Amino acid sequence: MTIQTTLTEAVQKAVAHLYSAEVTDKMIQLQQTKREFEGHLTLVVFPFTRMSHKKPEDTAQEIGEYMLANTSEVAAFNVIKGFLNITISSTAWMQLLLEVNSDEHYGYVPVTDASPLAMIEYSSPNTNKPLHLGHVRNNLLGSSLARVMEACGNKVVKTNIVNDRGIHICKSMLAWKKYGQGETPESSGKKGDHLVGDYYVSFDKHYKAELKDLMDNQQMTQEEAEQASTLMQEARQMLRLWEQGDPEVRALWKQMNEWVYAGFDETYRQMGVSFDKIYYESDTYLEGKEKVMEGLEKGLFFRKEDQSVWADLSGDGLDQKLLLRGDGTSVYMTQDIGTAKMRFADYPIDKMIYVVGNEQNYHFQVLSILLDKLGFKWGKDLVHFSYGMVELPEGKMKSREGTVVDADDLMADIIQTAKETSTEMGKLDECTPEEADEISRIVGMGALKYFILKVDARKNMTFNPKESIDFNGNTGPFIQYTYARIQSVLRKAAQAGIEMTDTLVLDTPLNLKEEELIQSIAKFAQVIQEAGADYNPSGIANYIYDLVKEYNQFYHDYSILREENEQIKKMRLMLSTNVGKIVKLGMALLGIEVPDRM
RNA sequence: GGUCUGGUAGCUCAGCUGGAUAGAGCAACGCCCUUCUAAGGCGUCGGUCAAGCGUUCGAAUCGCUUCCAGAUCACCA
Numbered sequence: 001m002t003i004q005t006t007l008t009e010a011v012q013k014a015v016a017h018l019y020s021a022e023v024t025d026k027m028i029q030l031q032q033t034k035r036e037f038e039g040h041l042t043l044v045v046f047p048f049t050r051m052s053h054k055k056p057e058d059t060a061q062e063i064g065e066y067m068l069a070n071t072s073e074v075a076a077f078n079v080i081k082g083f084l085n086i087t088i089s090s091t092a093w094m095q096l097l098l099e100v101n102s103d104e105h106y107g108y109v110p111v112t113d114a115s116p117l118a119m120i121e122y123s124s125p126n127t128n129k130p131l132h133l134g135h136v137r138n139n140l141l142g143s144s145l146a147r148v149m150e151a152c153g154n155k156v157v158k159t160n161i162v163n164d165r166g167i168h169i170c171k172s173m174l175a176w177k178k179y180g181q182g183e184t185p186e187s188s189g190k191k192g193d194h195l196v197g198d199y200y201v202s203f204d205k206h207y208k209a210e211l212k213d214l215m216d217n218q219q220m221t222q223e224e225a226e227q228a229s230t231l232m233q234e235a236r237q238m239l240r241l242w243e244q245g246d247p248e249v250r251a252l253w254k255q256m257n258e259w260v261y262a263g264f265d266e267t268y269r270q271m272g273v274s275f276d277k278i279y280y281e282s283d284t285y286l287e288g289k290e291k292v293m294e295g296l297e298k299g300l301f302f303r304k305e306d307q308s309v310w311a312d313l314s315g316d317g318l319d320q321k322l323l324l325r326g327d328g329t330s331v332y333m334t335q336d337i338g339t340a341k342m343r344f345a346d347y348p349i350d351k352m353i354y355v356v357g358n359e360q361n362y363h364f365q366v367l368s369i370l371l372d373k374l375g376f377k378w379g380k381d382l383v384h385f386s387y388g389m390v391e392l393p394e395g396k397m398k399s400r401e402g403t404v405v406d407a408d409d410l411m412a413d414i415i416q417t418a419k420e421t422s423t424e425m426g427k428l429d430e431c432t433p434e435e436a437d438e439i440s441r442i443v444g445m446g447a448l449k450y451f452i453l454k455v456d457a458r459k460n461m462t463f464n465p466k467e468s469i470d471f472n473g474n475t476g477p478f479i480q481y482t483y484a485r486i487q488s489v490l491r492k493a494a495q496a497g498i499e500m501t502d503t504l505v506l507d508t509p510l511n512l513k514e515e516e517l518i519q520s521i522a523k524f525a526q527v528i529q530e531a532g533a534d535y536n537p538s539g540i541a542n543y544i545y546d547l548v549k550e551y552n553q554f555y556h557d558y559s560i561l562r563e564e565n566e567q568i569k570k571m572r573l574m575l576s577t578n579v580g581k582i583v584k585l586g587m588a589l590l591g592i593e594v595p596d597r598m
Numbered sequence: 599g600g601u602c603u604g605g606u607a608g609c610u611c612a613g614c615u616g617g618a619u620a621g622a623g624c625a626a627c628g629c630c631c632u633u634c635u636a637a638g639g640c641g642u643c644g645g646u647c648a649a650g651c652g653u654u655c656g657a658a659u660c661g662c663u664u665c666c667a668g669a670u671c672a673c674c675a
Contacts, residue, residue, distance in 0.1 A: 026615075034618065044617055046655065056655085082655085083618065126675075163675065281675095308673070317601090318671095325673050332675050361602060362670050388603080389668080396668095425637070443637090455611065459604065460668065471637050473623035474611080481637050489634055542612055542622090549622080556639045598637080 002522060003041070003088060003096060004030055006073055011043060014066040021051040032519070038078055039085030040519060046082045056082030090509035093518045094571075100521055100578050102502065107525035107585065109153030117155040117348055120146045122355035123273070126163045127260045128172045128200045130193040131267050131407040133390050133397065133463060134357070140452050140591065141387055142355040143273040144537040147589045149353075152532035157347055160275045161339055164257055165282045170238040172196050173252050174231070175203035185259050191408065193263030196256050207231050243329075270411050272445070272591050277346070279339055285330045288338025291374060292323045292330075300373050316369050323370075336367055337374065344376060352378050353535065358386040358458070385535045388460035390452075405465055414469055415444035421471055427598055442593045443477050449592050450476030454541035474545050476592055479583060482548045482555075483594040486580040489560055493573055496561065504574065506567050513554050517575055520547050524582050528589070537590060544586040551579045 008028050015023045027047045033039040045060040052059040057079055064077035064084050075089035100106050122142020125131060131139075143158065150156045176183070176199045185192045207229060214225035226232065241249040268274065292309055295301045301311050306326035313321055323334055330338075343349060354364060364384035371379025389396065397404045419440035422428050428436040447469050454474065455461045471477040493500075510518075527543045560576060563569040584594050 029615095029617075031617080037618080042618085046617075049655085081618070124675095166675075168675080306673095322673055327673090329673085331673065335675085357669090358603070359669055360675090363675095365602090386603085391668095421637080427635090427637080451610095459611090462610070464610090470610095470624070473637095475623080475637085477637055478623090481635080485635050485638090492634065538612090545612090545622080552638065553640095555634080559634065561634050597635085 002525070003073060003092060003519075004526075007041060007043075007067075007071070007086065010067050010071040010074070011063065013070070014063045015048055015051065018062055018066060019048070019051040021048075023048070023051075033085050037080060037083075037085050038087065039076075040088045040515060041086045043084040043086065044082065045084055049082075060084040088515070090506070090515070093510055093515045094504070094506060096522055097518045097571075097574060097578065098503065100518075100582075101574055104581075105585065106578075106582065107528050108151045109528075111150060111153055111155055115153055115155045116350035117157065118149050118351040118353060119157045119159055119343060119347060119349050120149065120353045120355065121159045121161060122146075123160045123268075123275070124163065124356065125160075125264060126168065127193075127196070127257050128168045129197045129399075130191070130263065133405040133407065133410060136271065136407050136410065136448075137387060137390050137452050137461075138355055138357070139268070139271055139273045140449055141385070141457055141537065144453055144590050145353065145355065145385060145535060147591065148528065148531045148537055148540070151528050151589060154351075154532075157277060157349075158275045159343070160278045161284070162278060162280050164280050165242070165285065167235060167239050168200070169253065169256075170235045170242065171203040171207075172200040173249070173256060174235050174238055175199040175206065176256065177252065179206075185262070191263040191266065192259030192261070193267070194408075195263075196260050203231070203235075267407055267411075270445075271407070272593075279342060281335050281339075284338035284342055285335045286338065287341050288334035288336070289324060289328070289330050291337050291341050292334055295323075295374055311366075311370060311373075313366065313369060318366060318369070321366055321370075333363070333367065333370070336363075337370060340367075340371055340376060340379075349378055351381070351383065353383040353385050355385045355387070358388055360384075361386055383535060385457070387457040390461055390463050393462060393464050405463075410465065411445065411448065413465070414448045415441050417469065418444035418447065418471070418477070422598070439595055439598050442595050443471070443480060443598060446476030446480050446587075446592045446594075447471060448476075449590060450479070450541060453537050453590050454545070456538045457536050477598075479544055479548050479587065480592075480594050480598060482552060483580055483583050483587075484596060484598045485555070486551075486576050486583075487596045489576055490573065490580070492561060498569070498573065500573065500577070501570060504567065504571055506571060508565070508568065510571070511558075513557065514571070514575060517550060517554055517579070520550055521575075521578055521582050524586065527586075531589075540586055540589050544583055547579065547586075548583060551576075 007030055008025060011028050012023050015021055029044040029047070030041050031044070033042045043060070043063070045056055045063060048063070049056055049059050052062070054062075060079040060082060064079060064086070067074045067086070068077055073088050073092040074086055076087040078085050120142060123135065123139050125135060146156050146158045176196070179202055180199065183195065185195050188195060190198070210229050210231055211222070211225045214220045214228055215222065220228060238249055242253060292301065296303065296309055301309050301323060303309055307328070308322060308326040309324040311321045311323055313319060321333065322331055324330060340352070343352070356364065361384065364382070368379055368382050371382065391397070392403060392405070394403060419436070422440060422443065428439065431439065451469060452461070523543070527540055531537055531539045558572065560569065560572045563572060587594050
């Protein structure tokens with residue numbers, strides 16, 4: 001039972017007793033008291049003036065007096081206008097600290113067999129290009145959300161849908177076949193996904209050259225040239241062969257995809273993300289066709305003259321939507337329906353969450369309606385966790401202009417920068433080279449992840465690869481640094497032979513900063529729930545920063561190990577231990593590691 | 599044009615189930631390392647919360663209108 005809920009009930013009792021009126025939880029606004037006033041929690045009494053028929057000040061005074069007399073946690077109160085500032089007793093705070101201290105996973109809701117199952121899809125790469133900055137935001141948000149949902153008491157299945165088929169894949173394959181001379185990741189030393197990506201670019205280059213040639217020398221228009229292009233025709237032919245299951249094409253496809261997956265695995269590992277179940281579009285698109293045909297038979301969809309299949313969503317205020325082309329091939333939507341079908345068969349899904357950029361808001365609106373029509377129980381309230389674009393200072397990333405920030409390069413750069421900075425500050429002087437590398441990795445990745453996750457997911461964000469990553473202020477390293485310092489204090493306490501205890505009785509009251517710190521620590525449970533309800537991890541990031549900043553001020557103002565009163569010293573060590581614990585738990589929800597020293 | 603997002607300090611962002619004088623960091627300028635890690639702490643400077651109207655005891659927060667920016671409305675994924 002938190003202090004918040006204790007007080008909420010106390011207020012309800014007070015109002016019932018004083019004014020014989022029922023009050024709902026919603027009407028009770030208990031907020032943290034502003035710094036400039038005395039007290040911990042403030043009750044806004046304006047809503048109760050209607051029941052008391054008295055001035056706000058008098059109402060507050062009466063409620064305050066009643067609570068002081070009847071609630072042991074309330075130590076004092078004062079009234080300013082319509083605000084009742086309540087001071088919680090020192091012993092109540094101490095009790096709360098002990099409670100937090102005794103719970104290794106404070107704030108996490110345990111997952112049981114009866115917990116609902118949430119499936120979270122994220123990443124969703126194409127196999128013809130390496131991952132870039134946009135994918136980084138997607139992966140970090142997705143894996144963080146998965147951890148948050150789990151902490152909120154859901155069974156979680158992390159899933160990935162790989163787009164491994166289509167004309168774009170054939171382009172890479174064709175280019176490799178024509179110009180590759182048997183190049184492999186081993187022979188070139190390139191990462192598999194980069195190697196394949198290079199051939200995708202190579203196709204585009206040759207294709208452009210062919211178009212230019214046709215237009216210049218054959219007097220063709222752009223459109224005619226695109227039709228006449230032998231390269232494009234060959235790519236289309238390759239796609240047809242692929243669909244027919246041609247052994248040679250399939251073998252090449254398999255080979256190149258394996259290279260790509262090996263490359264992706266490395267990127268995922270460095271990013272610290274993983275999946276429980278991976279789906280491939282090459283498996284799901286046929287299922288989608290089947291499901292659509294099923295819907296057609298049931299009369300949910302209709303066929304046009306050219307044999308294409310459509311859904312009429314005008315009843316839902318939307319347009320008609322294509323589900324199968326005239327030649328029977330599938331479109332994006334068909335594949336998503338097929339993927340949903342397979343997932344539904346594999347897991348008892350209660351909630352499906354798609355982590356996909358906001359440019360696809362319309363797509364998911366449609367998908368939700370279609371899945372609902374097709375009888376998926378979670379279709380109607382599927383969650384599209386829609387996040388904003390990552391923009392560069394020059395504007396959007398454009399592959400054609402070469403302004404795409406590659407995920408692997410980005411991570412390597414930031415880790416290198418962390419290493420240089422740490423070395424300059426002499427932080428790595430006493431480390432072995434292996435330790436130095438490990439700390440640099442943790443700090444660099446921490447900076448990157450925190451920078452991206454602290455921003456509200458819905459919003460577009462600006463990312464300056466050169467300047468944005470800072471190690472001071474509201475950053476990952478600042479939080480990691482504070483954590484490392486806490487661990488240092490705890491090590492020194494252990495060396496000094498100070499025993500940690502589970503119980504502690506103080507003969508002197510806590511000071512205000514200590515009480516506020518306990519209050520901030522305890523807020524963690526609420527923050528997790530809010531992040532889960534909003535499907536947005538940014539609140540956790542900002543909370544941890546506030547907590548750490550508050551602890552730093554405390555750390556600066558009060559000595560811990562130098563404190564002479566043994567009981568107070570132990571209490572402060574317990575306080576520090578728990579700040580460290582919350583920071584570690586919170587950062588874990590963001591997928592950020594914290595080092596014991598740095 | 600329709601629909602959906604967003605607009606808060608020079609910059610990057612918090613705050614949004616309505617509550618007290620709108621907060622951080624960066625940048626700029628001062629101060630603090632003989633004291634538990636200075637990736638730190640303290641201070642100064644910086645705001646018409648895009649604009650207007652409305653709802654009410656009270657609006658950055660809710661509603662309407664306007665302006666600006668982005669996304670989307672494909673037989674692309």
